[in-house]
Amino acid sequence: MMNLDKYRREHADIISHVQQLKRLSAQGIALQAVAIAREVIAMSSLIKLHLSVEDRYLYPALQKADPALAAKALQYQQEMADISAQYGQFSRQWNDAQRIAEQPEHFRADANRVLKTLFERIGRENREFYPMVEAA
Template sequence: MTQPTATHRFRSQHSEIATIVQRIEAILASPNWAPRAQEIRQGFSELSAKLRIHLALEDDVLYPRLARHNDGKVRDMATRYQTEMGGIRDAYEAYLSTWVHSGKLVTDTAGFSAATQGLFAALKDRIHRENTEVYTLVDSVGW
């Protein structure tokens, strides 16, 4: 049996987050999705639970640990990623307040769809970059 990589847990969380995002996107792809607003809210509830735990682990454990790594390349990357992506948690919470919790998702469906596409694009970009850059480097050099 092979040993899991150092980033296995983070990659698994990314996969779970991506699955929830895909489920919400599938609902939004239908021409008249507004009657399914409760399903969307439920999806965001699940996404929020997963995302908050994941971001807390990255922001409070992973990146600070990498910022103290022996390898300068790892330290620089950790600092760069924390700076570039540190605001995603606040942006996500602001999005939820504006669109999901306010009920505006059904009163401005076009605005909600556009905002959601932007949010999901940023989230997918972060997941892709972490999977291909951060986690790959961590797996090759270790913690």
């Protein structure tokens, strides 16, 4: 049985960054632009690390599992590639306080779209995918 506690802890950390971005945005995007940019940068390094560990260890290990789980793992990995690309674009665009301050509504729209996708994906992994892996 695979221990996924580390992945779950990283998920919780990512979610807390998302919540902090929401709090900062509610206080005023232009006003909190420096803190928001710092939060985006911190979250990005956490997400990059999490994804690389999943790609290097979790998914390859699951390819050796039973065919149903291997297929599900492949599906999750392929979906994540798209979400990861969207998030990468978001983090490159919004890691700059001046840009955030100059385009607060553009930042808000991007954050709502990208972070909602990320949040939903983490929820699905926690609720559906990880329990399936642990049951295998």
